[in-house]
Amino acid sequence: MTIQWFPGHMTKARRQIEEKLKLIDVVIELIDARIPLSSRNPMIDDILRGKPRLIVLNKSDLADAKETERWIAYFAAEGHRSIAVDSSTGTRVNEIPVLAKELLQHKIQRQIDKGINPRAVRGLIVGIPNVGKSTLINRLAGRNIAATGDRPGVTKGQQWIKVGTEMELLDTPGILWPKFEDQLVGYRLAMTGAIKEQVLNVEDVAFFAVKAIAGRYWPQMQERFGVEEPPKDLEDADEVVRVMEEIGRKRGCLVGGGRVDLEKASGIILRELRAGKLGRITLEAAQSEV
Numbered sequence: 001m002t003i004q005w006f007p008g009h010m011t012k013a014r015r016q017i018e019e020k021l022k023l024i025d026v027v028i029e030l031i032d033a034r035i036p037l038s039s040r041n042p043m044i045d046d047i048l049r050g051k052p053r054l055i056v057l058n059k060s061d062l063a064d065a066k067e068t069e070r071w072i073a074y075f076a077a078e079g080h081r082s083i084a085v086d087s088s089t090g091t092r093v094n095e096i097p098v099l100a101k102e103l104l105q106h107k108i109q110r111q112i113d114k115g116i117n118p119r120a121v122r123g124l125i126v127g128i129p130n131v132g133k134s135t136l137i138n139r140l141a142g143r144n145i146a147a148t149g150d151r152p153g154v155t156k157g158q159q160w161i162k163v164g165t166e167m168e169l170l171d172t173p174g175i176l177w178p179k180f181e182d183q184l185v186g187y188r189l190a191m192t193g194a195i196k197e198q199v200l201n202v203e204d205v206a207f208f209a210v211k212a213i214a215g216r217y218w219p220q221m222q223e224r225f226g227v228e229e230p231p232k233d234l235e236d237a238d239e240v241v242r243v244m245e246e247i248g249r250k251r252g253c254l255v256g257g258g259r260v261d262l263e264k265a266s267g268i269i270l271r272e273l274r275a276g277k278l279g280r281i282t283l284e285a286a287q288s289e290v
């Protein structure tokens with residue numbers, strides 16, 4: 001479900017998260033390992049106001065493992081613990097409660113010192129739409145939690161879900177808006193399916209996808225689509241379009257006169273990229289961000 005984010009929705013989403021923050025000890029900020037910066041809410045630091053936070057890079061099964069390591073180091077340099085998981089299969093998901101508890105170690109120790117028996121750590125998952133919040137909640141819960149109110153403003157009665165014996169999670173995640181101000185961020189969100197590409201032009205989204213992938217993952221692109229020549233110059237739009245056309249031709253996306261149906265080719269490129277058919281690809285490099 002796509003959310004149209006209007007200013008009123010953002011205010012409401014923010015207020016809802018702020019209400020939930022009062023109930024919890026730790027925030028689990030879910031981001032997409034393929035686009036760790038573009039999938040973050042632009043105001044996250046301001047909204048969380050120093051609440052202990054674990055960053056979880058989800059969909060790591062689709063991301064470049066080496067890049068993911070670099071991102072973990074990048075977040076560490078920023079002072080944040082992070083972990084890469086795959087919520088669809090559950091890989092490393094069970095480390096989340098352990099790390100969350102570690103973040104609260106001092107608080108828990110103080111309680112123990114005072115003779116208080118520490119209760120289960122209370123957590124809240126937050127993130128932009130489609131980042132995998134419901135999938136992760138279901139994984140941690142070990143069962144299907146009834147469909148979450150996947151819209152800001154739509155809340156059900158909140159409940160705590162037990163995650164093992166040492167953690168409890170709020171069953172409704174905090175839904176945050178993505179960044180809008182930067183067009184490239186929009187394209188990256190569309191490439192990964194976080195926002196519907198119909199909001200943008202499908203050929204433009206595919207153009208930026210091919211440009212990004214051809215630069216760093218050419219062998220994977222070549223293997224998937226059988227394109228022979230990489231673009232000679234990535235800044236040359238004609239060269240990028242030439243590759244898109246070649247993909248279209250290989251896949252039989254033709255219109256009259258042997259011309260390539262670029263829209264159809266673009267759809268194929270994006271579908272296969274999102275499904276991981278081109279292999280594991282990270283669209284934002286930590287190196288250039290540090």
Ligand code: GDP
Nearest residue numbers: 058059060086087088129130131132133134135
């Ligand atoms: P939400 O809007 O944040 O609650 O996102 P969902 O949990 O509905 O997930 C959005 C889509 O991403 C669904 O199609 C999920 O199956 C998929 N998804 C979630 N986590 C992962 C993951 O770790 N790996 C992969 N490959 N897909 C995932």
